[in-house]
Each structure stands twice: as structure tokens, then as C-alpha cells.
Amino acid sequence: MAKKPAPRSSKLSVYLYVPNIIGYIRVLLNCLxxxxxxxxxxxFPILYFFSFVCDAVDGWCARRFNQVSTFGAVxxxxxxxxxxxxLLVVLSQLYKPGLVFLSLLALxxxxxxxxxxxxxLAGKASHKDVKDSTNWLFRAYYGNxxxxxxxxxxxxxxxxxxxxxxxxxTETLADVLSSNLQKITLISFLIGTSLFGWxxxxxxxxxxxKTAADMCVLYDIDKKHKH
Amino acid sequence: MAKKPAPRSSKLSVYLYVPNIIGYIRVLLNCLxxxxxxxxxxxFPILYFFSFVCDAVDGWCARRFNQVSTFGAVxxxxxxxxxxxxLLVVLSQLYKPGLVFLSLLALxxxxxxxxxxxxxLAGKASHKDVKDSTNWLFRAYYGNxxxxxxxxxxxxxxxxxxxxxxxxxTETLADVLSSNLQKITLISFLIGTSLFGWxxxxxxxxxxxCTWFIYACIF
Numbered sequence: 334m335a336k337k338p339a340p341r342s343s344k345l346s347v348y349l350y351v352p353n354i355i356g357y358i359r360v361l362l363n364c365l366x367x368x369x370x371x372x373x374x375x376x377f378p379i380l381y382f383f384s385f386v387c388d389a390v391d392g393w394c395a396r397r398f399n400q401v402s403t404f405g406a407v408x409x410x411x412x413x414x415x416x417x418x419x420l421l422v423v424l425s426q427l428y429k430p431g432l433v434f435l436s437l438l439a440l441x442x443x444x445x446x447x448x449x450x451x452x453x454l455a456g457k458a459s460h461k462d463v464k465d466s467t468n469w470l471f472r473a474y475y476g477n478x479x480x481x482x483x484x485x486x487x488x489x490x491x492x493x494x495x496x497x498x499x500x501x502x503t504e505t506l507a508d509v510l511s512s513n514l515q516k517i518t519l520i521s522f523l524i525g526t527s528l529f530g531w532x533x534x535x536x537x538x539x540x541x542x543k544t545a546a547d548m549c550v551l552y553d554i555d556k557k558h559k560h
Numbered sequence: 561m562a563k564k565p566a567p568r569s570s571k572l573s574v575y576l577y578v579p580n581i582i583g584y585i586r587v588l589l590n591c592l593x594x595x596x597x598x599x600x601x602x603x604f605p606i607l608y609f610f611s612f613v614c615d616a617v618d619g620w621c622a623r624r625f626n627q628v629s630t631f632g633a634v635x636x637x638x639x640x641x642x643x644x645x646x647l648l649v650v651l652s653q654l655y656k657p658g659l660v661f662l663s664l665l666a667l668x669x670x671x672x673x674x675x676x677x678x679x680x681l682a683g684k685a686s687h688k689d690v691k692d693s694t695n696w697l698f699r700a701y702y703g704n705x706x707x708x709x710x711x712x713x714x715x716x717x718x719x720x721x722x723x724x725x726x727x728x729x730t731e732t733l734a735d736v737l738s739s740n741l742q743k744i745t746l747i748s749f750l751i752g753t754s755l756f757g758w759x760x761x762x763x764x765x766x767x768x769x770c771t772w773f774i775y776a777c778i779f
Contacts, residue, residue, distance in 0.1 A: 404776040453680040549631040550574045
């Protein structure tokens with residue numbers, strides 16, 4: 334007796350996966366946050382951070398409810414990229430001319446773009462599955478999910494703190510950092526701990542860009558060699 | 561008699577391909593341009609536009625010298641994305657709060673990212689090889705390279721004009737556009753012709769985002 338084929342899940346059901354609904358909420362939270370970021374300095378970091386928390390929650394939900402989807406993963410990645418980019422833009426306005434934030438934006442876009450490309454070319458499941466890299470920092474970063482989470486959270490926390498501390502637009506970034514690091518307060522502790530994680534993440538971004546560029550080059554060489 | 565295998569090219573030789581060297585020059589031009597954009601309003605558009613011209617030249621060189629490489633294509637794409645992003649950031653500073661430029665940045669990043677994913681997941685060679693799309697505007701845009709080039713150039717020209725016209729930071733974008741469009745000058749002609757190409761490109765970007773949403777769940 335022939336087995337009846339399993340019914341295909343409808344397209345609609347993927348859009349209604351719990352983690353993807355959380356993804357839409359994240360997008361709305363970000364739109365709301367950035368529309369009022371220059372008018373309300375308290376609400377913006379709260380909304381932004383809440384959206385960041387949802388980022389962690391939707392991954393957990395996806396695995397818990399067996400609702401992992403490519404659509405969800407890409408939506409997640411794009412939301413991260415755009416929200417980080419917009420936050421860096423706002424920071425460049427608050428600490429004019431903010432060339433350092435422009436550079437961080439360039440590094441974020443460049444490293445993730447190259448990484449995405451090389452992940453596809455090499456057929457790896459995700460850029461986080463890096464097992465064969467010989468760079469010790471790379472292995473430490475990707476091998477230890479808690480450390481990786483600490484570095485990612487540090488970047489967001491540092492940027493939000495800088496947002497919160499920008500009083501008037503004539504102070505330079507260096508002044509704000511040094512005046513706050515000289516006192517012993519909760520803020521200076523947060524800045525100190527997040528600076529290390531932030532720096533690690535930026536170094537990883539640079540290394541990733543180089544490694545990914547190498548992979549693009551090796552892909553072409555391998556292809557040519559096979560012919 | 562066994563044939564000796566051809567020697568593998570070294571990684572370095574690919575990094576030294578002529579179009580890739582042009583790519584590095586583009587990156588340096590952009591770094592230079594943005595480091596002095598807020599101090600010199602004449603030099604910045606010149607450097608930026610020159611980098612944009614190199615973008616066309618390196619593609620031509622790659623085909624002419626048979627030095628097409630994946631690395632070169634990705635470097636090109638990344639340089640485009642970053643230079644457009646930085647220009648939009650600068651515009652958002654000149655026309656504060658510039659939420660419209662923030663939105664254009666989000667649309668640029670989002671649409672190109674989604675497009676890259678669909679290209680890979682569907683196995684297409686390049687996101688510019690769109691043969692099976694049923695959307696007429698899509699087909700018109702990607703089917704006609706001259707029109708596509710016009711739209712891309714329009715965006716850059718419009719942003720550079722807005723950069724050049726920003727006199728002081730209290731004028732709104734609407735004021736600057738309306739006051740310049742009311743006169744008949746070279747600038748108003750350039751604004752008028754580039755507005756159409758810019759609008760087409762943004763509509764295409766929106767369609768690309770929507771297309772991803774509609775088709776992504778089947779991957």
C-alpha cells in the first residue's frame with residue numbers, strides 16, 4: 334500500500350512561528366525606539382535593550398518549540414545589523430563628527446558581509462560553526478558561547494551608555510569616557526567591563542573579514558584547479 | 561604519460577589582480593573622502609564620485625584581463641554598501657535629525673542583505689541575473705543595464721547634491737529641495753533627473769524586501 338505523502342506545512346505557518354513573531358516585535362520596537370531616540374533619552378535605551386533581549390529569547394524559542402527557520406535566522410541577522418547601524422549613526426550625531434562611529438559602522442557591515450559570503454561559499458551551516466580555524470582568539474570566542482554572548486552584549490551596553498552620557502554636543506568622546514572612568518560608580522564599572530568585550534568583538538570582526546576574504550580567494554582557486 | 565597538474569595560483573596573486581588593486585584604491589579614496597567631508601565641501605564629492613567611477617572601471621578591467629574573482633566581487637559590493645551608508649550618515653548629520661536618511665540606510669542594508677541570501681539559497685549566480693521574476697518593474701530594472709546604471713548613479717548624484725547644498729544645519733531637507741527646484745538651474749535639472757532614478761531604485765529595494773518575505777519561507 335503506497336504511503337500518503339506528508340502534507341507540506343503551509344507557508345503561512347512559518348510566518349506565524351513563535352520566534353518569528355518575536356522577530357516582528359523586535360522590528361517594531363526598533364522603529365519605535367529610533368523614532369523617539371533624540372527626544373527621550375530614557376525610553377530609547379530601554380526599548381533598544383528590550384529588543385536585544387528578545388533577540389536571545391527568539392533563538393531559545395526556536396529551539397524549544399522546534400521552529401527553527403531560515404527566514405527567522407535571516408530576519409534576526411538583518412534586524413541586528415540595521416539596529417546596530419542606526420545606533421552608531423545616532424552616536425555619530427551626538428559626538429560630532431563621530432568619525433570613530435563611522436569606522437565602527439564600516440567594520441560591522443564589512444566583516445558581517447564577507448562572513449556571510451564565505452559561509453555560503455564554504456557551505457557551513459552558520460558563521461558561528463567555526464571549528465577549523467587556527468586562530469586562538471577565534472577558537473576561544475566561538476568555542477565558548479558565554480564569552481561570545483558577553484562580547485556581543487558589551488558592545489550594545491557600551492553604545493547605550495555612550496548614548497545616555499551624551500549631555501551636549503560639544504563634548505568629545507574622549508572627554509566623556511575619561512571623566513566617567515575617573516570616578517568609581519556603577520557607570521564606570523559598566524564602561525570598564527564592556528570596553529574589554531567590545532574591543533574583543535572588534536578584533537574578531539577584523540580577523541573574520543581577513544579569514545572570509547581568504548575563503549573567497551581559495552574558493553576561486555579550488556574551482557579553477559578542479560578544471 | 562600522466563599530465564602534470566597545473567600549479568595552483570597563490571592567494572597573493574588573486575589579491576594582486578588589477579581590478580582588486582583598483583578596489584583597494586577605492587577603499588583608500590573613500591577613507592580619505594570621509595575623513596575630510598565635514599571640512600571641505602568641494603573635495604569630498606570629487607573624491608567620492610571618483611571612487612564611484614573606479615567602481616565601473618574595475619568591473620571592466622576584471623572582464624578585460626580575465627581577472628574576475630569572487631573576492632573582487634565581494635570587495636566591490638562591500639565598498640558600495642559602506643560608502644553609501646557613510647554618505648547617508650553624513651547627510652543625517654547635515655539635515656538633523658535626518659530620520660529619512662536613517663530609513664534609507666535601513667532600506668539599503670536590509671534589501672541588499674535579503675537579496676544576497678535569496679541569491680545564494682536559490683543558487684543564482686548573481687542577484688543581477690533575475691530572469692524568472694514576474695514583476696515588470698524588476699524585469700525592466702535588471703533587464704536593462706543602462707537603466708539600472710542610471711538609477712544607481714542617480715542615487716549617488718542626488719546624495720552628493722544634497723551634501724553640497726547643505727548650508728547650515730537648521731534648514732530642513734524639504735526647504736532645500738523646494739527652494740532649489742523652483743529655480744531653473746543646472747542644479748535643479750540634476751535634482752529633477754536624479755530624483756526619478758533614486759525613487760525607482762528605492763522602490764526596487766522595497767520590492768526586494770517584500771520578495772524575500774514572500775519567498776523566504778520556502779528555503
